[in-house]
Amino acid sequence: MSATRAPRRRAGAVAALLLAIGAVALWGASRLTWVTVTSSDGLGEDRVTTLVGGTWAAALTPLALTLLAAVAASFAVRGWALRILAVLVAVVAVAAAVPAVGLLAGGADDATAARIAELPARAEVTSLTVAAGPAVLALAGAVAALAAAVQLWRTPRAEAGLSSKYDSPAARREATARRDTADESVTERTLWDALDAGEDPTVDVADDPAADRGGEGGADDSGTRRTGR
Incomplete structure (x- = not known):
């Protein structure tokens, strides 16, 4: 019995650690500046607006909180519920990776930046500066969450969950x-x-x-x- 519990406990600890890393990474990325927008309305000096991750990708903070909740759930559920939790964590990972990959691969366009920055209609975006670091951090958090999902899926169903x-x-x-x-x-x-x-x-x-x-x-x-x- 103890021989089978040891691998299960290690698997649960690894999954919880990966979930915590993913949550911290997403939360940190949501607080950093992703895009800096410089705009001009023709009436005064140029306006500089910084868009943090929580503004550019509004789902980052809720997704980070979801991963934190999954840490507790990973110790409380067993059987098919653990498989369902693994699927949900994988969905969270994909959702967190989408804005990061989009920004790193395609950059930011003027129309999207103006809309997110809530610039007035007469304002024109003169320049955009994209910070790759926060997007990479969010992508790393998504990868950690995906690895946690795989670990949860591979945890023995009969042995997963809380103590008897x-x-x-x-x-x-x-x-x-x-x-x-x-x-x-x-x-x-x-x-x-x-x-x-x-x-x-x-x-x-x-x-x-x-x-x-x-x-x-x-x-x-x-x-x-x-x-x-």
Whole structure:
């Protein structure tokens, strides 16, 4: 049991670390200047407007918060819910990468910059300065999030999630039955789970005299042979 839990815990820790890195990278990128717009309205001096990542790509901050929430969720869910979480994280990664790739590959155009900067209609964009660093940081965060999604997807579904101490009594009884069927080695955790399930882990069913009581031709505590009725 402990041999299978160790890889699962390592996988969960790696996924949580990657999610945290992705969230920090996206949040940092949302606070840095992506585009500097210089405009002129013909009435005065040129106007310089700086557009941070949270303005140029407004989804960066919500996506960073989503990755932070996924850190907690990665420890709380298991089974198919973990697969769904992996898909959602992958979608977040793609959504975060799109504006960064667009800016790095195609740059910024005057019309988009004027619209995002909310320039007046008479203003004309005279120059644009694109900062590649913040976009690269956002792209790195997206890559980290995508790697976390892959890690979550590869985490064993049966072993993912919180410790068994958070399971319901019915789930513990089912897990105990599975362990008995698989003839796994007894650990302290399995002993406690068996006690919680209302079973005596120190008594083997095959050797338990009480298992034969009440049946046809069973024996009571006095050793007297009983006949079925």
